[in-house]
Amino acid sequence: MCGIVGYVGEQQALDVVLGGLRRLEYRGYDSAGVAILDAGSALRVERKAGKLSNLEKEIADLSLRGTLGIGHTRWATHGPPTDRNAHPHVDCAGKVAVVHNGTIENFEVLVRGLEQRGHHRTSDTDTEVVAHLVEERYDGDLAATVRSICKDLEGSFVLVVAHQDEPDLVVAARRNLPLVIGLGEGENFVGSDVTAFIAHTREARAVDQDQVVELRRGGVVVTDLDGQAVEGETYHVDWDTAAAEKGGHEFFMLKEIEEQPAAVRETLGGRMQEDGLLHLDELSMSDEDVRDIEQVIIVACGSSYHSGLVGKYAIERWCRLPVQVEMASEFRYRDPVVGRNTLVIAVSQSGETADTLEAVRHARSQRAKVLAVTNTVGSTISRESDAALYTRGGPEVAVASTKAVMTQITAMYLVGLYLAQVRGTRDADEVRAHLADLHEIPDLVQEVLDRMGPVRKLARELRDEERVLFLGRHVGYPMALEGALKLKELAYIGAEGFPAGEIKHGPIALVEEGTPVVVLAPRHALQAKLVNNVQEVRARGARTIVIATDGDESITPYADTIIRIPDTKSLLTPLLTIVPMQVLSAEIALARGLDIDQPRNLAKSVTVE
Numbered sequence: 001m002c003g004i005v006g007y008v009g010e011q012q013a014l015d016v017v018l019g020g021l022r023r024l025e026y027r028g029y030d031s032a033g034v035a036i037l038d039a040g041s042a043l044r045v046e047r048k049a050g051k052l053s054n055l056e057k058e059i060a061d062l063s064l065r066g067t068l069g070i071g072h073t074r075w076a077t078h079g080p081p082t083d084r085n086a087h088p089h090v091d092c093a094g095k096v097a098v099v100h101n102g103t104i105e106n107f108e109v110l111v112r113g114l115e116q117r118g119h120h121r122t123s124d125t126d127t128e129v130v131a132h133l134v135e136e137r138y139d140g141d142l143a144a145t146v147r148s149i150c151k152d153l154e155g156s157f158v159l160v161v162a163h164q165d166e167p168d169l170v171v172a173a174r175r176n177l178p179l180v181i182g183l184g185e186g187e188n189f190v191g192s193d194v195t196a197f198i199a200h201t202r203e204a205r206a207v208d209q210d211q212v213v214e215l216r217r218g219g220v221v222v223t224d225l226d227g228q229a230v231e232g233e234t235y236h237v238d239w240d241t242a243a244a245e246k247g248g249h250e251f252f253m254l255k256e257i258e259e260q261p262a263a264v265r266e267t268l269g270g271r272m273q274e275d276g277l278l279h280l281d282e283l284s285m286s287d288e289d290v291r292d293i294e295q296v297i298i299v300a301c302g303s304s305y306h307s308g309l310v311g312k313y314a315i316e317r318w319c320r321l322p323v324q325v326e327m328a329s330e331f332r333y334r335d336p337v338v339g340r341n342t343l344v345i346a347v348s349q350s351g352e353t354a355d356t357l358e359a360v361r362h363a364r365s366q367r368a369k370v371l372a373v374t375n376t377v378g379s380t381i382s383r384e385s386d387a388a389l390y391t392r393g394g395p396e397v398a399v400a401s402t403k404a405v406m407t408q409i410t411a412m413y414l415v416g417l418y419l420a421q422v423r424g425t426r427d428a429d430e431v432r433a434h435l436a437d438l439h440e441i442p443d444l445v446q447e448v449l450d451r452m453g454p455v456r457k458l459a460r461e462l463r464d465e466e467r468v469l470f471l472g473r474h475v476g477y478p479m480a481l482e483g484a485l486k487l488k489e490l491a492y493i494g495a496e497g498f499p500a501g502e503i504k505h506g507p508i509a510l511v512e513e514g515t516p517v518v519v520l521a522p523r524h525a526l527q528a529k530l531v532n533n534v535q536e537v538r539a540r541g542a543r544t545i546v547i548a549t550d551g552d553e554s555i556t557p558y559a560d561t562i563i564r565i566p567d568t569k570s571l572l573t574p575l576l577t578i579v580p581m582q583v584l585s586a587e588i589a590l591a592r593g594l595d596i597d598q599p600r601n602l603a604k605s606v607t608v609e
């Protein structure tokens with residue numbers, strides 16, 4: 001949470017920093033701010049509560065010239081989202097500017113010391129202490145100053161610091177939270193992720209734990225906290241700028257929903273051998289390692305947890321291995337039974353979610369093998385895991401996850417089929433057949449997208465509802481959870497998802513005359529039971545909205561509204577049923593006049609526990 005950018009080069013820094021912040025705004029939008037420095041001039045700091053557009057309006061008539069800049073977009077932790085708490089924060093003399101992502105846990109102790117030594121605080125944030133500490137300790141070497149301060153800080157942080165006396169130097173430091181360097185020609189960048197700078201360079205380098213970056217126009221030096229230079233690998237970012245822009249759509253989310261067929265193609269691409277079987281070298285596991293797996297534990301949060309649940313159904317079915325799916329925030333605190341023959345799969349779009357990262361660390365400390373299923377190359381989770389399977393969904397900017405979930409589910413099928421192939425629990429022909437079915441999915445998703453007219457109409461009808469229930473069985477259950485989460489976070493409607501068979505054990509009490517109940521009913525072995533469940537809620541007055549397979553009439557008599565999807569194998573249906581629920585939630589939110597890219601109180605990358 002919180003997006004940070006740093007730049008030093010030959011361009012006007014304000015344009016570069018604002019461009020980066022626009023792409024990082026998904027990380028938080030409580031306030032935004034910039035600090036700009038030109039050689040021989042005073043450091044200029046501008047900041048404003050609210051979205052980045054507020055800041056842009058505020059500074060439109062100012063001349064903020066300079067070739068060094070830092071910027072911030074905030075998701076508030078310490079102190080309310082006001083102008084006064086917006087970053088950058090400055091020292092007493094206004095010569096030091098600091099932006100920060102994270103939480104400094106010992107800031108109260110540090111504040112007391114600073115106040116005793118005569119510093120005056122002008123905000124309620126934990127961040128400001130760093131600006132005052134730089135003021136106290138700076139003796140002409142900003143990087144050494146930041147290194148010494150980092151040793152005194154507890155908690156998680158990415159810090160980016162500029163000093164008026166150093167017009168060619170931005171210093172950044174990281175502990176636990178993401179920081180990436182962008183390497184240009186005569187200019188260099190730091191950002192919370194690569195979207196901060198892909199308009200300028202695609203050459204990136206990740207920064208490791210407790211490292212400090214010295215960013216100058218002519219080069220970049222990375223050291224540990226003792227000042228020893230450290231080597232790091234650079235990598236090329238394939239995502240192009242267009243992928244991080246709205247491309248003619250009013251909202252990123254609508255664009256990302258439309259991109260799903262292409263995203264699934266990317267996930268599947270190049271992972272099959274000539275003989276039609278899978279090769280997933282990325283798993284870095286020998287066949288013997290794969291055969292030795294005794295259990296699988298999937299850890300994830302939010303929508304990624306729902307992808308993990310689908311993975312459980314696939315892996316259990318195809319591999320006959322016990323699979324648990326655990327919310328990452330609960331995992332390590334319950335002392336889970338994990339050992340060297342456990343495969344832990346961490347599913348995370350961002351690769352930075354603090355709860356999932358801590359689960360990964362815990363699993364590794366128990367000697368489990370950890371596979372990251374993530375969209376973000378170079379992310380902390382991918383680097384701290386034993387192996388990473390990239391979902392290749394491209395940048396997802398809208399806070400609510402759509403194409404990332406779709407590609408995660410696809411990746412979970414690939415993992416399941418690969419384990420089955422190597423362990424021999426499915427023969428080669430069956431694996432080939434499932435892969436062939438998976439390769440048809442992008443076209444089928446496109447077909448669903450082409451049929452969304454009636455769903456948009458339905459959204460207008462449901463605009464004023466206060467409660468919507470979602471029911472599903474088998475793989476429809478995780479998708480019922482996902483449909484409810486999308487509606488909650490986008491339209492602020494009280495939505496809940498249940499296994500359809502469970503509703504009679506309590507939740508059916510929520511049903512009254514006209515309550516909308518979305519039923520995920522693609523053709524499935526449990527169809528007859530699902531038909532019974534639909535009848536049960538309808539008998540109590542529910543308005544039933546049924547997602548059903550083309551040509552399946554068994555449920556039609558009990559549906560007030562029917563949304564059709566094409567036929568596919570029942571295990572793969574989440575990749576199709578998810579689409580109408582995404583569109584429905586987005587369209588209801590739009591009908592309510594809400595911002596679907598940046599729903600209230602949320603941030604895309606949740607880097608606090």
Ligand code: F6R
Pocket residue numbers: 301302303304305347348349350351352353356399400401402485486489604605606
């Ligand atoms: C919901 C959503 C969140 C994320 C969750 C995990 O639409 O986007 O629930 O799925 O915060 O994020 P990652 O996948 O980045 O670990």
